[in-house]
Amino acid sequence: MSNRMNIARLAGVKPAVKRRYDATGRQAGAAATRHSILVAAREVFLERGYVAATMPAIAERSGVALDTVYASAGAKPVLFRELIETAISGQDEAVPAELREYVKLIQAEPEAAQKLEIYAAAVTAIQTRLAPLVALVRDAAATDQQLARLWQEIADRRAANMRLLAANIASTGRLQVEIEEAADVIWATNSPEFFLLMVRDRGWEPERFQAWLAATWKRLLLVQQ
Secondary structure, three states: OOHHHHHHHHOOOOOOOOOOOOOHHHHHHHHHHHHHHHHHHHHHHHHHOOOOOOHHHHHHHHOOOHHHHHHHHOOHHHHHHHHHHHHHHOOOOOOOHHHOHHHHHHHHOOOHHHHHHHHHHHHHHHHHHHHHHHHHHHHHOOOOHHHHHHHHHHHHHHHHHHHHHHHHHHOOOOEOOOHHHHHHHHHHHOOHHHHHHHHHHOOOOHHHHHHHHHHHHHHHHEOOO
16 A cells, blocks of 8 residues: 555545546536527527628527637538528437438338328428528528528438439339429429418418328329229
């Protein structure tokens, strides 16, 4: 036994115990901060528009330092992209399409009509969050190259995903049109622009939009039984 340990014992001092580092609390705090920033950023962007929204205003609204906003969410274009991605996922992080819950449900569902009903519900929930933000992208894309690229990326990614969905529906044997046509029909009618036309401009309730979307897709795309 070392002299240091003997002296500590004689003095009635307990040897120092090395603490285990627990990052759980720190991670939870960082997640809460990020959530506050995303909520504040969405509010500021929707109130002021993309161009007039400022990072200091977002920091003030979220109740954190400006440096914290940059460290947690990045610069303004990066933060806005994060808002788009989290509006799609419904979480505070981007989620790849194949890992989203509704995609798993569609893939597991054997009936074509039910696949379309699941997707109509998902589209309505997503566009309720996403469409107002996409309207900002569209408006600002004419003068902002980064947003113009984001706008095109959103459209292209959605088109590619719709082709996968149409192919999945075709696998049931119920699709009455070509896969490309089905993908285009779904792509056009699930768009943020179409949602805004019907819900914001024409005053439809989201529930009505969802029911109409599912019924229309089934009528246009599926062999009737």
